[in-house]
Amino acid sequence: MTLPTATTAKPKPWYAHLYFWVLLGIAAGVTVGTVWPATGASLKPIGDAFISLVKMVIAPVIFLTIVTGIGGMRHIGAVGRVAAKAFGYFLAVSTLALVIGLVVANGLHPGSGMHVDPKTLDPAATAEYVEKARHLWDFVREIIPETFVSALTSGQVLQVLLVAILFGIALALVGEPAEPVLDLLERVAQIMFRVVGIVMWAAPLGAFGAMAFTIGKYGVATLWSLGALVGLFYATSLFFVLVVLGAIAWTCGFSILRLLAYLRAELLLVLGTSSSESALPALIEKMERAGCSRQVVGLVVPTGYSFNLDGTNIYMTLASLFIAQALGIHLSLFEQLELLGVAMLSSKGAAGVTGAGFITLAATLGAVPSLPVAGMALILGVDRFMSECRSLTNFVGNAVATIVVAKWEGALDQEALRRALAGGSGPGVAQPGTESDPD
Numbered sequence: 001m002t003l004p005t006a007t008t009a010k011p012k013p014w015y016a017h018l019y020f021w022v023l024l025g026i027a028a029g030v031t032v033g034t035v036w037p038a039t040g041a042s043l044k045p046i047g048d049a050f051i052s053l054v055k056m057v058i059a060p061v062i063f064l065t066i067v068t069g070i071g072g073m074r075h076i077g078a079v080g081r082v083a084a085k086a087f088g089y090f091l092a093v094s095t096l097a098l099v100i101g102l103v104v105a106n107g108l109h110p111g112s113g114m115h116v117d118p119k120t121l122d123p124a125a126t127a128e129y130v131e132k133a134r135h136l137w138d139f140v141r142e143i144i145p146e147t148f149v150s151a152l153t154s155g156q157v158l159q160v161l162l163v164a165i166l167f168g169i170a171l172a173l174v175g176e177p178a179e180p181v182l183d184l185l186e187r188v189a190q191i192m193f194r195v196v197g198i199v200m201w202a203a204p205l206g207a208f209g210a211m212a213f214t215i216g217k218y219g220v221a222t223l224w225s226l227g228a229l230v231g232l233f234y235a236t237s238l239f240f241v242l243v244v245l246g247a248i249a250w251t252c253g254f255s256i257l258r259l260l261a262y263l264r265a266e267l268l269l270v271l272g273t274s275s276s277e278s279a280l281p282a283l284i285e286k287m288e289r290a291g292c293s294r295q296v297v298g299l300v301v302p303t304g305y306s307f308n309l310d311g312t313n314i315y316m317t318l319a320s321l322f323i324a325q326a327l328g329i330h331l332s333l334f335e336q337l338e339l340l341g342v343a344m345l346s347s348k349g350a351a352g353v354t355g356a357g358f359i360t361l362a363a364t365l366g367a368v369p370s371l372p373v374a375g376m377a378l379i380l381g382v383d384r385f386m387s388e389c390r391s392l393t394n395f396v397g398n399a400v401a402t403i404v405v406a407k408w409e410g411a412l413d414q415e416a417l418r419r420a421l422a423g424g425s426g427p428g429v430a431q432p433g434t435e436s437d438p439d
Contacts, residue, residue, distance in 0.1 A: 017265070018200060018201065018203065018204075018265050019264050019265035019268050021203075021204040022203050022204050022207050022265060022268040022269050022272060023268055024204060025203070025204035025205060025206075025207040025208035025211070025272060026207050026208070026211050026268065026271065026272045028208050028212075029043075029207065029208040029209065029210065029211025029212035029213075029214075029215065029272070030211055030212075030215055032208075032212040032215075032216070033211065033212045033213070033214065033215025033216035033217075034215055036216070037215070037216040037217070038216065039212075039216065040212035040213060040215055040216020040217070041212075041213055041216035041217040042213075042216075043208070043209045043212040043213050043216070044209065044210075044213040044217075045209070046205060046206065046208065046209025046210075046212075047206050047207075047208075047209035047210030047211075047212075047213055047273060048209075049206070049209075050202055050203065050205065050206025050207075050209070050210075050273065050278070051206065051210075051273060051275060051277070051278060053199050053202060053206075054199060054277060054278045054280075054281070055277065056199075057192065057195055057196055057199060057281055058277065058280055058281060059151075059152045059153070059160050060152065060192055061189075061192055061193070061196060061280075061281045061284060062160050062161070062164060062280075062284075062302045063152060063160055063163070063164045063167075064185055064188060064189040064192055065189065065284055065294070065297065065298040065301075065302070066161070066164035066165060066168055066298040066299065066302060067164050067167050067168040067171060067185055067298075068168075068182065068185050068186050068189055068294060068298065069168065069293075069294045069295040069296075069297065069298025069299060070164075070165065070168025070169055070171070070172055070295065070298065070299070071168050071171035071172050071178070071182045071185070072172075072182065072294065072295060078295070078409075079165075079168075079169065079172075079299070081409070082295065082296055082299050082300070082405065082409055083299055083303075085405050085408050085409065086299060086300045086303060086304070086401065086405050087303075087307065089308075089401055089404060089405060090303075090304065090307045090308040090401065093244075093248075093308065093310060093397065093401070094307075094308060094309070094310060094313050094344065095340075095344065096244065097240060097244075097310040097311075097313035097314045097397075098313045098314070098316070098317050098340050098343055098344060099317075099340070100236065100239075100240060100244070100314060101236065101313065101314040101315070101316065101317030101318040101321075102317045102318075102321065102336055102339075102340060104232065104236050104318060105317065105318050105320075105321035105322060105325070106321065106336075108232060109325055110228050110229050110232050110318075110322050110325070112325045112326075143156075143158045143159060143162055144159070144162065145159040145162070145163065148163055151163040158306055160302070161302055161303060161306070164302075168298075193281070193285055196281040196282065196285070200269075200282060203269050203272075203278070206269075206272070206273055206278070207268070207269060207271075207272025207273055208272075210272055210273045210274060211272050214274070214384055214385070229318075229319070229322050229379065229386075230385055230386060232318070233314070233315060233318055233319075233386050233389060234386075234389050236314055236318065237311055237314055237389050237390075237392070237393045240310060240311075240314060240393060241256065241260075241393060241396050241397075242256060242257075245310075245396060245397060245400045248400060248404060249400055249403070249404075252403060252404050252407050253407070253414070254403065254417060254421060255421065256396075256400070258421035258422070259396075259399060259400070259403075259421060260396065261421075261423075262286070262290065262420055262421050262423075263283070263286065263395075263396070263399060265282075266279035266282050266283060266286070266395065267279075267392060267395065267396075269282075270388075270391045270392050270395050271388055271391075271392060274384065274387045274388045274391055275391055276305070276391040276392075276394045276395040276398075277305075279395060280301070280302075280305060283301055283395065283398065283399060284297055284298075284301050284302075286399075286420075287301060287399065287402045287403070287406075289416070289420055290403070290416060290417050290420040290421070291406075291412055291413030291414065291415070291416030291417040291420065292402050292403060292406040292411065292412055292413075292417075293406060293409075293411035293412070293413075295411065296402065296405055296406040296409055296411050296412075297402055297406075300398070300401055300402045300405050300406075301398060301402055304397070304398035304401050304402070305398065308394070308397055308398055308401055309390075309394045309397075310393050310394060310396075310397035311389060311390035311391065311392065311393025311394045311397070312390050312394060313343065313344075314390075314393065315361070315386060315389075315390050316343040316361050316364055317339065317340060317343055319361055319379055319386075320339055320343070320361065320364060320365060320371065321336075321339075322379070323365070323371065323375035323376065323379070324370075324371055324375075326375070327372070327375055329370060329371065331370065331371075335370060339364065339371075342364050343364045361376060403417070
């Protein structure tokens with residue numbers, strides 16, 4: 001089935017691109033939250049409604065992408081090969097992100113000047129996150145759904161991954177008799193991406209509501225009290241994206257800056273909503289349009305959403321050492337390595353949604369006896385601002401991982417990637433309203 005390309009479509013004016021309206025929504029949200037904070041804080045339901053709208057399509061998009069990707073593989077061994085390469089990449093880069101967080105915190109000591117007495121901390125302030133963190137450690141058990149259908153309705157990405165991989169493998173093993181089912185699912189997937197395109201036009205409104213709430217409730221002034229930590233986290237994440245991921249991209253023959261420009265609409269959406277989940281369906285589509293094979297995209301993007309959280313990993317080690325330094329607690333090299341190992345495990349139970357990083361931090365601190373979980377109260381006020389940076393870094397990390405694994409697998413159309421990053425279009429799914437709308 002052939003899809004129309006952007007070569008026959010007329011260039012759109014700047015005001016017709018989705019990223020312009022998302023940016024406008026963010027600016028309007030900041031204005032309302034600053035000038036009328038009470039009104040801004042009351043607009044939270046608008047942002048939440050958009051996130052719920054996106055969550056509605058995530059499970060079917062992930063299921064259909066994985067099933068059609070695996071089902072289309074002629075050799076089932078290719079599934080294991082792609083998965084092994086993806087998880088090898090995830091493990092290496094995630095560990096590097098954790099180490100960078102440790103190195104930066106040890107080198108700059110952002111919390112050393114606070115001199116907080118641990119006895120003055122209020123455990124009740126973080127009790128909600130501690131309780132959620134207890135359940136986080138049960139994520140392995142929660143991978144298995146009660147029924148096949150419940151995996152698509154539970155909202156658990158790992159459950160969707162499991163049933164989709166099993167169904168895709170079975171489809172590939174059946175072979176030719178399953179071709180009509182595979183063709184049907186590919187057609188349904190095409191319809192679902194049209195649904196995604198329609199939903200994404202509500203993104204400016206969602207970004208407006210989410211940003212108005214954040215600024216209205218917490219206030220820009222909140223940043224000043226812990227500005228050093230927030231600024232250091234943003235600077236570290238920027239270094240990771242431009243230098244670490246940039247070097248990885250360079251070795252694979254593409255520019256990280258051009259990739260960021262290609263994903264500008266999705267990045268603005270993530271910034272406005274503080275959730276990489278909001279742009280997940282669009283990332284799947286854009287990676288296919290950029291020349292990555294459907295098989296690779298179907299495996300790497302959804303699994304990376306749960307297992308390749310670079311921004312969250314930087315945050316966990318940096319924030320943990322900040323809390324230790326603020327409380328005057330010295331962590332030995334062994335304790336820091338223990339912290340790194342625990343953080344590596346706890347981060348695998350979180351998806352890129354708002355608040356997940358703070359919950360995994362609670363799980364990490366809870367497993368290191370020398371660090372009081374109540375110390376999280378020190379950064380509770382500014383966590384929302386750091387959540388945006390976590391989500392942005394996670395999102396970019398997964399985009400880079402998809403292209404890298406596709407190249408390793410020999411499943412990357414270099415010409416399509418070049419056209420996409422240069423501002424053209426590779427193979428992809430057309431958006432509603434035009435023959436092919438990359439934004």
